[in-house]
Amino acid sequence: MVPFKGRSFLRQYLPNKPKKWGFKLWGRCDASGFLHDFNVYQGKGTGIDVKGMKDCGLGGNVVISLCESLDRDCGYKVFADNFFSNFNMVKQLKSRGLEYTGTINKNRIHNAPLKSDNELNKKGRGSHSTVSVKDNDIALTKWKETKTVTMVSTYLTAEPVSKVTRYDKSRKVHVEVDRPNVVEVYNKKMGGVDLLDMMCSLYKRQIKGKRWYMYIFYHTLTIAMVNAWFLYKRDCVINGVRKPMPLKLFQSSVAEVFLKKDRPVSARVGRPLSMLQSPPATKKGHYTPAPPTEVRLDKVDHFPVAHQKRNRCRHCGNGYTQWKCRKCDVFLCLTPGAQPRNCFLTYHSN
Template sequence: MGVFNLPRYRMYWGTRTRIPLIADTMNFNRFSRLRSFVHLVDNTSKDPDNLDRLWKVRPVIDIVQKKTQTISPSEHLSCDEQMVPFTGNLDIKQYIRGKPCLWGIKIFVLCNADGRVLSFEIYQGKKTNMAEEYKSFGLGAGMVLNLAGRLQLVEFTKLYFDNFFTSLALLERLSEMGLYGTGTIRSNRLQGARLDTDSDMKKRGRGLFCEVVASSGYTCLVKWMDNRSVILASNMIGSGAVNKVRRWCKQTKAYLQVDQPQVVSLYNQYMGGVDKIDQILSYYRTFIRSKKWTMRLIFHMVDLSICNSWLEYVADRKAKAERSMDLLSFRMEITEALTSAEGMTPRRRGRPRSLTSSEEDEHENVDESASRKRKMKFQRPCSAVKNDAFSHWPQKVKGQSRCKNSPCVLKTRTMCLKCNVPLCLEEDKNCFKEFHIKK
């Protein structure tokens, strides 16, 4: 449903708007009954001492959190806020300026530079989960330590965060932990560090910067004047080397070359991990038309898992210099694996028509010859279905067909009922077994 967006549930089963992939898997009544009775915990089992606002969906959050923490962290990580769109009634609902959706449930996320989520925590006001030792740092800075503390980070891992999180105490603590941190910082958190004033710097021109080092000697503050001033704090680098960036000048109506300290370019380069996963999530977000925030969170966790897995898969393939499928094909393959894993729904012959890969468009346009039709008759299932070791039953059929366990070319009368392909099953030849074992 995240892929085929229809404005009303009924339409997936409607005569003119039917989506077979959905309608053939489950009938409408079963779907709507299951949907209205989804529960992850027994509502009567709540412990009165449990102050967790999210206890109703805690099981799924725990599973996803545990899994994300097994992904190997890259050299550069970014920490930011993510929003799950939700406008209904909920006390922990938040408003964030400058995000694509203004209202929703806020999640603090620590990401790899490519967008893979490593660790996250859902905001719930004062009750937000945080290890006791980090509480004194305040919500923002404490959250960075809290999220990073759950991972096995190698020494000198570089973290980036925005001014919601940055404080001098945070950077000192990261230094003690052997980690690097860089972030923009609010001018009221400088603890008396004296930097040139805005008006002073403006007079001297764009691209100018000044820096000071904290008394501990670990943290450096850099104030840079672009269009507006920005202050960055880091325990990794001072201003660094100076690069040139192109900027538009309103007065002269021409491009200018402006000096930019390295700390700013590093921050810009690596801060975007959370924006990346947000963008990927937005492509096929499962839109649950429900007033229940629990449903939104459950499906956010599903979507997050899919996107994270896809990024993990892409990184894996890239390491082997192999091509990878796009997010849509990946998502459709999961769908196919899950809808046929149940073992009750007969596998539809061939891949679903509604899939829009270039290969299938070809089949539709070309005048199909007889031999091509025969080829189309038995299509191999995706490997996730083939190797799931669940409900693959053999069946003897009337006519003989060519075995699909390549390179075997013998003819056989045995079929796999789930995969819908012919496979030899003889005393001296067991293609049936070979075909279903992962190579």
């Protein structure tokens, strides 16, 4: 959802959202939150047409259109909630070589012979019932937790059942409750879209203006930034980096690279200087963050500037020096004599 109150034929009214007017975007994310495909809601029955697709209602059509960009028969598994689920859509996905799991509304299960809510209530928390329908292509599982929930899946059923700990209010103790496999997997894999939404709402560019398409354009930039951060976090795990940068720091270092990489310190047209320079390190003990690697190694305009006071070298950490790089804004040894040290060179070369 991109909030927007001005005029546009794409604007929607969403009564359940904190900001009720705006553009509605449908997205397909993976479990980590990375967005793979999206489209803009353009009113009922528009913008989500797929060749050879049978009508599956709004939610179903959205799923099929967003899955069009997935390679067929690669074993992809799609997860979505009850807004999107219906038998028609699930069958069509299956015929396109995609598996599906989701919650489903009771009025969409076509009187499948699942046990009634009353029966499950009598059996108590953790009880469940499974049936297969549509030539055994679709499995339905109903599970009683605090309420009953019904799941639809093309490849998951209740088995193997696992245990989860829940709090029993009436007895005031923790109890172990049976949980069907389909619920466990669904809970693990869902939530990518919500995570992306949450991360996108954190450090957005505030824009003002009447041109509606700019709101969508800037939202795609925000998504690109968050997507890049998800990839960066994945790489950190692979490379054993223990403390990945939080999104805020990552975003500012990307901005810094765009502003400084391959640019001389003085060539600044049309932008305030304060945006481009690191804040001056005036206070004692103030730590100037190191420049991003891309800027440090760009070989443009890194010149030594002499300072009045000596400071510890950023590169070797042992020596004291008066020389600072004017672009990186860090102290670096540049010491002649019997034991010469040129941290200035090494810092900017690898």
